[in-house]
Amino acid sequence: MADATAVGGVARYLRERVGALTDRRAVATFTGRRRNLLGLVIVAGLGVVALIGPLVLSTSPTETALAHVLHQPSLAHPLGTDALGRDLLTRMVYGARISLTIAALVIGVRLVLGTGVGVVAGYAGGWVDEAAMRLVDVLLAFPGIVLALVVAGLLGPSLTNAMVALAVVGWGRYARVVRSEVISVKERGFVRAARMMGVSRPRTVARHVLPNVLGPVVVLATLDVGTVVLGAAGLSFLGLGAQPPTPEWGTMLASGRSHLQQAPWLINVPGVAIVVTVFGFNLLGDGLRDVLDPRQRTALEEVDS
């Protein structure tokens, strides 16, 4: 029941927001800046590459060809080949799928955990709020990557564990944002009216409180994609995330280290891919913030790399 109304509330909110996005002034705000459009184009392009790329390519990202080791970029291999003769372009395309999947899953978990804790803390108040917020303080007491690398390392180096680590250490910010929004919304007239009319608490949260916290959360999540992509690539680079031969960008960069002199494209290609991805999502997030959450100003808070 609560789930259905939550979905309904969210859907209604999204309709309104899509309405807001097609609202001429909001569109003008967003498209008024060319870099917002650049961000949108980059993100859309990455999405297409990640979705369709692997279907189009006939080459395998892990198939080795010892006759074609460390070839420079050429017509046959537009981005060159690596130390095992694998086609770099193919590996990059599969890597886009991996990076975006990691980001989606990690942020999904952060979102659910953070929103859950934030709503409960903000709505319940009292000692529940106090306890939840101190827990968030403790999590945010560590620089993100330091905590994530320790958690990932102790669980054992693997992509799954790196994702678990990134998700578990990173929901604090969501909880803070959601909680403060909930607190500011819950005393407003329409929420009190709903309560007084006898609407149950979960239903009030789902239909009236949750939709109002979505704007800032969407912005936070978009900006978080950059952080998570950098964090995941960083953990993989350290050897604590995806393991070879997985075509993950950070892993690829790490194995390119031994050929800096001979084959610099082995680190430059994944490097550029990471920068472009993070840059695109940051541009998009900044632009969305102007439309969806005008109260917050442009300022990236933390970047883990």
Place this chain on the structure above:
Amino acid sequence: MSHYLLSRLGSTLVVLLGVTVLTYSMLFLAPGDPAETVLRQQMGHPPSEEALADFRERHGFDDPFPVQYANWLADVVRGDLGSSYFQKQPVSSLIAQALPNTLTLGLSSMAVAVVVGLPAGVVSAVHRDGLLDQMAQVVSLAGVSMPNFWLGYLLIIVFSLRLDLLPVAGAGGLDHLVLPALTLGTSMTAVIARLVRTTMLDVLDEAYVRTARSKGLRERIVVYKHALRNALIPVITVVGLQLGYVLNGAVVVEIVFQRPGLGKLLVDAVFARDYPIVQGVVLLVGVLFVLTNLLVDLSYRYVDPRISRPGGYDG
């Protein structure tokens, strides 16, 4: 204010206690029996029952969790972080050897960031939405998006391998510091430029700046004498909050350049499953971070009494 101070100190203590609990209990994330994992690595073969029992006894693994934690905390409070399982040295002296390298790296990259980022932010704010501002904003966003582990190797390729000007890796003289500091400094530069821009824009909107302008003062004087001075105060304070970046970035940068600092100590210990080192470094990082945030928060209020939000400045 004093009520605020007390409650802020109180919650800091609670958070610090939480940090110790988290630091200690993280060890139990590792799958399997830590005693067996460690002994297997030390001896190179599965340990005997007696060796296991002896190791558990020596390191207190047989006690219930709260007792283990309390013993550990009591030692920590006395400054004893235990001894490394593999390098026969106390963790505190390993940290003492590594910390100066990380601090040097952090301070010099911070210097890079302030020297470049501060003027960039001011120029951006003064030419708000102009071409320079647009460019500065895009460049700084690109800087924030740059992974340190790629930038580091780019610099190595150019300055060490091609131009042969600077050493590839290691720690030592000033020449070993240049590339790591530039690597870590780049993303921080971008952050500081963005921060200075925002603060300057706020200040340029203030009544006293408008007054100064309407008095007919030259723009240069308005910007540098009236606005910048006031914008600098919060910026200087908030630079303190960059400690998180320093520690995050130092991990990767120290691995790229093989600099023996805290980050490298931590990563090596994580791979070796040398738990006392992991706990020691994590604890130190957490405590440093919490205390810096406290100092920044308090000094911020002291500098700018208008801030009276409970909870203060969210780092």
